Amino acid sequence: MYSFTMVKSNPIFALTMQFLYPYFLWALVALTIPVIIHLFYFKRFKKVYFSNVRYLKEIKEETSNRNKIKELLILLSRLLAFACLIFAFAQPFIPKGEKIKQGLPLVSIFIDNSFSMTSEKEDIPLLDYAKEKALKIVDSYGEEGKFQIITHDLLGKHQRLLSKEDAVAYIEEIRFTALVQPLSKITARQNQLFKEEEGDKSFYHISDFQKSIFDYENVKDSVGEINLLPVQTAQLQNISIDSVWMDNHVAMMQQPNNLLVKMTNHAPQTTEQVRISILIDGQEKPIRVGDFEAGSTMIDTIPVVLKSRGAHKITLKISDYPVQFDDEYHVALHVPDTIIALNIYEGAPNKYLTALFEGLPYFGLKNQPFNQIQYQEFSKYNLIIIQDVSNITSGLSSELSKYIREGGKVLLFPSVDNNPVSYNTFLNSLNAGRLELKPNSGIEVSRINTEEFIFKDVYNKIQSNITLPKANKSFQIQNSSRNAGEPILTNRDGSLFMCKYTYEDGLLYLCASSLSENVNNLVLNAEIFVPMLYKMAISGVGQKKIAFTITNKSIIEIKNTGVGGDNVYSMKGENEFIPGQKRLGNKVLLDVGDQVKKAGFYDIMNGDQVLESVAFNYDRLESDMKLLTSDEMEENLGENRLGIHIISETEQNDMTNTISAKDKGISLWKYFLLAVLLFLMVETLLIRLWRTSS
Incomplete structure (x- = not known):
């Protein structure tokens, strides 16, 4: 690496100009050729005899001096133009940090694909904007780069390094998910993959950065620098059904079973005419219509009378727009035979x-x-x-x-x-x-x-x-x-x-x-x-769960109905699958893993027999649609920011140069090309406007 050091009066402040392709600087030697030609150039004059040459001698000396100055200025302009052109090819830059990245690029890109990214900007979902920015990041690196593409799903395939071509394919396949992870957990998964790898490591987080998941204070260490790319739209208002539970341990037939419903208005103003309704086994019944005060949380009691034994599928609904993923809450109640x-x-x-x-x-x-x-x-x-x-x-x-x-x-x-x-x-x-x-x-x-x-x-x-x-x-x-x-x-x-x-x-x-x-x-x-x-x-120690949240950690406990305990249980709802199964005495623990993707009801099957039904709901972590501005993110990060950088919208518009400046420093080749044009213009002006006698 070839470098020049420019030191100002303050010895603490120093800038070092370095070159990406220093071997181009050998071309500077060629600049000596026109200098040599100029030094050994002798112009031939034709002799003309005059009776008195005293005045001619003065004119000749003055003209000769002016010609020499003009020729020197033209030569200097050409030399400077060619020198700047050579410098431009050598790709000069001033590094921003102490360390310049010269190793194999290792790039991890997190794309927020949670439901909050369904919000639209100019009629385009934020997820599409995020994917477009991710593609630009990938395109900004050479073919030798290795990439990790990661989303809220945290799938096993996310924990592998991809080629540039495979990374593009992964990005194009990303769809919305019900799962939500705090950003500290995303960073931990990136560290997990890269900690044993050798190379220049960079993390990119493309998200709307909701306050509910912005927890970088929990990131104690990072093997790569973290770059935040906000993709945001106007703040959205939202009303959510947060949770539903029973005030009894067992649902009873022909008796009021009280469901307690917790709801929150996340909007800064009162929302009028909010309609609440309930579906019991597919039959919808209105509950009430009323106003919901700004920023308030309320718990409502809704009595439910069940007219038969067995499983009952119940859905609580509210009318709300545009955020709708948390407008329904599903619960499954079971009335025992006796x-x-x-x-x-x-x-x-x-x-x-x-x-x-x-x-x-x-x-x-x-x-x-x-x-x-x-x-x-x-x-x-x-x-x-x-x-x-x-x-x-x-x-x-x-x-x-x-x-x-x-x-x-x-x-x-x-x-x-x-x-x-x-x-x-x-x-x-x-x-x-x-x-x-x-x-x-x-x-x-x-x-x-x-x-x-x-x-x-x-x-x-x-x-x-x-x-x-x-x-x-x-x-x-x-x-x-x-x-x-x-x-x-x-x-x-x-x-x-x-x-x-x-x-x-x-x-x-x-x-x-x-x-x-x-x-x-x-x-x-x-x-x-x-x-x-x-x-x-x-009674019981813990009420049987009437609803589950879609995560990767849902465990359902059922009674083991198999003789000898060899039954294989399956689950059937939006999709059908066989969950992981672990037997403990007369109980079986069903590990759903990441196989439930959509909220709703799932029947637990033993062959063709329905044993019971369970309800799954989307995570409410993102119900509060509060987005952090860049200033709020800066304030939240504070001084202990572990090399976390926020990339502005202007910088996002030219990711290639932004990444180049980040990894290699401030690029100067454009300025040297401008200098080439400037010196060629000076040369042209000298030739056209500086008239001299022969």
């Missing part, structure tokens, strides 16, 4: 318990004697009740623990004549509390925990004359330091009458007294007993 509880008893089954379940529609109870337990059927039941069993055997303890671990619920009423060792051994296996007989065993409940799911929303207001349970004989529940029980019913002395323990995926409900009406009048108190058993039967 909620069945198992009562394991010793002696005789409790008649009040049996009558309660017989009186609840869609509920059932199976009474099973302690000496005839069928462990293999435990997974069929929504709730297992242990009624006054004197001894919890090791076999029963083991099976109950397994049942709870896998998401089951157990309600334990200890016998007053129990073996405390067996009970406490079982409780200890669940990290629950201990049972100790109270010295003064008479207790009376004084408080109902209406914040806990069991009694939440059961009473509008607890009346002062409500009858609360009493027991003439009870146990003291000593909480474990590892797992404090959550109180459900509390005695006057502050001790627990009924509490809940969470263990892995399941629940244990523990009562401090027997279920026998001779000991405990709980079964006689319908205001407490009926809603308590009902809510326990439909």
